[in-house]
Amino acid sequence: MSTHPGLTDTPLTEDLLRGALHVERTERGVLPHRLPARARAQNTDGQLAMAESQPSGVRIALRTRATVVELDTLPTKRVYAGTPRRPDGVYDLLVDGRLADQAVVTGGNTLTIDMAAGSAEVRPGPAGTLRFSGLPAHLKDVEIWLPHNETTELIALRTDAPVEPAPDRGRAVWLHHGSSISHGSDAAGPTTTWPALAAALGGVELVNLGLAGGALLDPFTARALRDTPADRISLKIGINLVNTDLMRLRAFAPAVHGFLDTIREGHPTTPLLVVSPLLCPIHEDTPGPSAPDLSALGAGKLNFRAAGDPAETAAGKLTLSVIRSELARIVEQRAAEDPHLHHLDGRELYGEADHAELPLPDSLHPDAATHRRIGERFAELAFHSGGPLAVPPAGTPGGAGG
Structure with missing residues (x-):
């Protein structure tokens, strides 16, 4: 029984979670992961370990008559030394697919990253509770989308009515992999990252393997x-x-x-879309690595610059222009034997005209308004009728539930 009057505890089991590839049991609760245990065991990169544990696209999905839902969590919040503190991660509550409320959990662990020194330090902190009340009393589907940019250990779930896993709606599952932009970067919340927006517009179920700093063609991914x-x-x-x-x-x-x-070993005929990079002026013709702009850090602002030399492209260093050209060539070559393989130039999602109107605030990552634009563009180009990932209506050949 719950110690909270009028509320009943429900164990946080895997069948209540969507968008996670593995759920780790911890001393206090469960920790959703977006890479399986075997992949994590083969990884030695702290950045990737942090990114895959941040639950972008992961949500608790319930069917219930509850009017009150409480969730205890232990978040890990990032702080960049010398810059203003980032906002707390947002939890989005959806009722029957519509955004009904938002909340944050204060406290939690703190991960302080010193980009100038290249160091990181974790300090433990307390768990917190979020409470959603005033929900309609009828039977409904409730989703709690976890913060896309905070590692979130789930400790307890309480409601004032029984819950069960939300039913399968028969929607096609869209599996996406990308960088921090796909992870969510500076989106306003977990349902407004561009993949989440595109999934909602396209009528598909999202599994988001956008991994900040970790889209590196790793075999385990x-x-x-x-x-x-x-x-x-x-x-x-x-x-x-x-x-x-x-x-x-x-x-x-x-x-x-x-x-x-490797992907084709498990998905030999699944429609597969390769998307080349969005426009990013600092790296269009200048190789990496990307480096923090220390002068901006000194002024309390996080900004990035290209630290490579354009002349090094002659020796094979990569730029976004080189990568776009090569990806188009590779997909064209393979598509001759793989009719389900497609290519999209990322500048159709965010190009020069978009950059003039909505520049990248830190020279690398889009802001909330740009996430919305990218999500809308992707849905139009990929999911709508005639697009490479278009989903036929349920019950038709190739459709969800077909």
């Missing part, structure tokens, strides 16, 4: 994509390879082929 059930798949490739200056052109094309080969 390819295997995770291969092994995850999906009706539609998209891959946004490029910006993180330049950010990290990870590889040269000689390695890039074979790595893309290998990544696609």
